[in-house]
Amino acid sequence: MLTERLNRIAAAGTGREYTRIRLADDLMVYVKAMPNSTVLDEVYLAPGLAAPDTDDWEAEDDKLVLTGQSASGTLYLEVPADAVGDLIAAHGGEHATQDTDFPPVGYQVHPADGAGHYPVRRGPHRLGYMARRGRIWRVLPLGATVWSGSFASSEEAAAHLLKLAEAADKYTARRAEWVLRDALAECGLPLRRESRAVVGQAPTSWVEIDSLHRSPYRTGGEPSMAVYLHDREDEDEMTVDREIAEADEWAVLLWDADGTQLQGRTFAAADTADLAAYVVDWHRDPEAAWSAALAADHARRLAALNAAAARS
Known part of the structure; x- marks a missing residue:
């Protein structure tokens, strides 16, 4: 309660x-x-x-x-x-x-955790954390990795988190990136938005999840994951920068420690809760998620070969 x-x-x-x-x-x-x-x-x-x-x-x-x-x-x-x-x-x-x-406010302060960090929420959505450092309060907004700000009271710190959230609502709350961040807010996983543009191609963007904050485009390292949105009719699309449409689906890319890429599961546009659960399971045991994805990939290839043989 x-x-x-x-x-x-x-x-x-x-x-x-x-x-x-x-x-x-x-x-x-x-x-x-x-x-x-x-x-x-x-x-x-x-x-x-x-x-x-x-x-x-x-x-x-x-x-x-x-x-x-x-x-x-x-x-x-x-x-x-x-x-x-x-x-x-x-x-x-x-x-x-x-x-x-x-004073009445549009946020709720929740009990401090063991480190003295107070979660601040607006309804079911986490806005971030606030904590006292010496005589000042600092904040960790949703999606941030560095504490910032210098506030004289907890009320000012929490109000600042609310202001940041309202600004995000105005400009980006319905974008795929922020829908995904909301779904993963309780997981405590380090998320990082990445993007790249290639001349003659549409810009791409995705949300990366791994423990080392490295780009997924690398050789070797730790297992990592990238999540993005695309239209089912356009599998080349890779974005988190637009609103979600009913015809969209979430796609997951996995990398093993050697940098090998594999397609993970896909999810319907509305199934962000299932997507979040999949991300958490991967983060707990990347090898198990990789094995499952590898088995699914082999099954898809075998089904395609059987279908081709049946047509011939």
């Missing part, structure tokens, strides 16, 4: 004051945290709200009472943000009505 307010509090911090979270059942949690927190400094459970009986909630402080609250509430120290998220989820999530200390 997404605990949007808790996630934004953990990212932004609370300063010296407590920030409260209203739960779906109207109970209150008050938290105090430093910016970019995976562990919250203080968590006060208002009367009627009990902590789970786990190690995460052992650091109870009976001597501290939140100003203006009944002494029957309990204050806990050094509670993991994930544990507070589980407590909130157990009470039905966060209430739709919260304090207005955080």
Whole structure:
């Protein structure tokens, strides 16, 4: 369950004051945290709200009472943000009505990973990551490989990711490249757009996937993969720079460690989820994907020979 307010509090911090979270059942949690927190400094459970009986909630402080609250509430120290998220989820999530200390935005901040990187999303689509470095926040936009920017707060960093995504929507969101990037956003694979132009031929473009960021046009090296779109009636087309049409299909090219090229699977234009799963399987075991593609290639050649023999 997404605990949007808790996630934004953990990212932004609370300063010296407590920030409260209203739960779906109207109970209150008050938290105090430093910016970019995976562990919250203080968590006060208002009367009627009990902590789970786990190690995460052992650091109870009976001597501290939140100003203006009944002494029957309990204050806990050094509670993991994930544990507070589980407590909130157990009470039905966060209430739709919260304090207005955080402005309404078009993105969602998700819990930090082990490296302290916060995924930022817009609905089901990942916009990128943000993380605190010293006193500033930096961002890693979708498709980027280098952290950039220098923002004073997590709100500014997340808003910048949203702005980049909206700009991409305006110009390229429907292009094949960005549809593919969306489909592969959860895989964490290094993607790189490549292209080349040859005099007298249409420009070609594709998305390359490998661990070394090398061009697929090479001899020797590591296994790699290239994905592109083409019209079924034009097998020579190779592009990720136009909108997807119903008559299109995704094509995959594979290279083994010796630089030998082989046609991988093809997918219908709408089957980006299946394409993403195939890419992930290849990345986990390139040799198995290569063997399967080689067997399919042999089967195609044998079928063609049999068909030719039947006609003769």
